[in-house]
Amino acid sequence: MKKNIAAVLLSVFLLTGCWDQKELADITVVTGMAVDKGIDDKYRLSVEGINATELNNRTAGGNAPSIVYGKEGNSLSELTRQMNEGISRNLLYSHMRTLFIAEEVAEAGMLEFLDYLERNREMRDDFNIVIVKDAKAEDVLKITYQFQKSTSLKFHTQLNTMVETWGGDPDVRLNDVISAWTSPGREPVMAAVSIQGDPEKGSSVDNMKKVTPDALAVLDSLAMFKGGKLKGYLSLEDARNYLWTQDKIKHTSLTVSCGKNQYIDIRIYNTTTKTDARMVDGKAKVLVEIRGESFLEGTQCPASVDKVSTYEDFEEKTEKHIEKIVSETIKKVQENEKIDIFGFGDVVRRKDYKNFKSIQGNWDPYFAEADVEVRALIKMRRTGIRTKSFLSETN
Numbered sequence: 001m002k003k004n005i006a007a008v009l010l011s012v013f014l015l016t017g018c019w020d021q022k023e024l025a026d027i028t029v030v031t032g033m034a035v036d037k038g039i040d041d042k043y044r045l046s047v048e049g050i051n052a053t054e055l056n057n058r059t060a061g062g063n064a065p066s067i068v069y070g071k072e073g074n075s076l077s078e079l080t081r082q083m084n085e086g087i088s089r090n091l092l093y094s095h096m097r098t099l100f101i102a103e104e105v106a107e108a109g110m111l112e113f114l115d116y117l118e119r120n121r122e123m124r125d126d127f128n129i130v131i132v133k134d135a136k137a138e139d140v141l142k143i144t145y146q147f148q149k150s151t152s153l154k155f156h157t158q159l160n161t162m163v164e165t166w167g168g169d170p171d172v173r174l175n176d177v178i179s180a181w182t183s184p185g186r187e188p189v190m191a192a193v194s195i196q197g198d199p200e201k202g203s204s205v206d207n208m209k210k211v212t213p214d215a216l217a218v219l220d221s222l223a224m225f226k227g228g229k230l231k232g233y234l235s236l237e238d239a240r241n242y243l244w245t246q247d248k249i250k251h252t253s254l255t256v257s258c259g260k261n262q263y264i265d266i267r268i269y270n271t272t273t274k275t276d277a278r279m280v281d282g283k284a285k286v287l288v289e290i291r292g293e294s295f296l297e298g299t300q301c302p303a304s305v306d307k308v309s310t311y312e313d314f315e316e317k318t319e320k321h322i323e324k325i326v327s328e329t330i331k332k333v334q335e336n337e338k339i340d341i342f343g344f345g346d347v348v349r350r351k352d353y354k355n356f357k358s359i360q361g362n363w364d365p366y367f368a369e370a371d372v373e374v375r376a377l378i379k380m381r382r383t384g385i386r387t388k389s390f391l392s393e394t395n
Contacts, residue, residue: 029095034099043076051066070138094124103135109227114178132195143217162219181225185348190223197216224337237325254318262301264317264318265296267294273289285370285371291377295382319378338367
């Protein structure tokens, strides 16, 4: 009898359900957030709640794909819970995909709200973090698109695709930013976007019906930080070269000179990068070794690729090109910004901690004067369906 009573009591507890469950009809999924400087308070937080029926081709009726509502305050924690002033349903933040931060917020170093985002158990830490140049972050959140009509969903997919196919996006998440922020040998980076066109017209439903939209938010550059403040930008080309140093290039394409006003098109894949750095006689010595495979996508040179010598020539030209562009990006940061976004200081700390310990509080001057060598080893595996270019047959 006692066993039966215990079994009944146990089943009662197991059948109680989720204490904090919410019905789907009662929630709005937040896919994006934007943080601007407030006029009367510290921040202005805007959230994008999706209209799920408009994201489905079968149920879409041509209405707005999402609702964007903003409010000012001094704490994102409180603001996220005040959004029901303008939005009727409970907001679900666990599926957030993109966080947009206004340039003026980043320049002022007002990024303390990241602490709340990291602590919040309702939010995942795998969302994209993007700096908005020369515009309000809220304006980017309001722009509509033909495909993936929600701005935050569009950018999440766009940045991931950019990393997969070419590079250009630094591929960092919240944990990456905080780790770099607290490291004595690395400074944070984030993707940066800008608005092409009129943001006011871009927020209309008509914008997603046009072949050439009135406004479009595009990946613009790489944002660099020091001491929690935005310090400058690198171009998309430099952002791709940055990814070489981070062992994050999955695939990319290069245009390599093979003669006067002639080029070969090289597709790179299977890359790995190893970095070694140590202090030698009071100066940092850094070696970046890049290895990978490639195939020929196109050529403007008449040389026949059925010859071993042509393979070797193209491989050497590709290696020299990679060494040149990556070295130039590193040198540019050393001379202009003098901040170690590459994490060379982290490598010195791991491999030569005894010497790094005495300078870890003042690493940037050593980074600026560091001797950095870039070596590339690229093997060409394929040349497409032709051995001879048709150009050789017409000359």
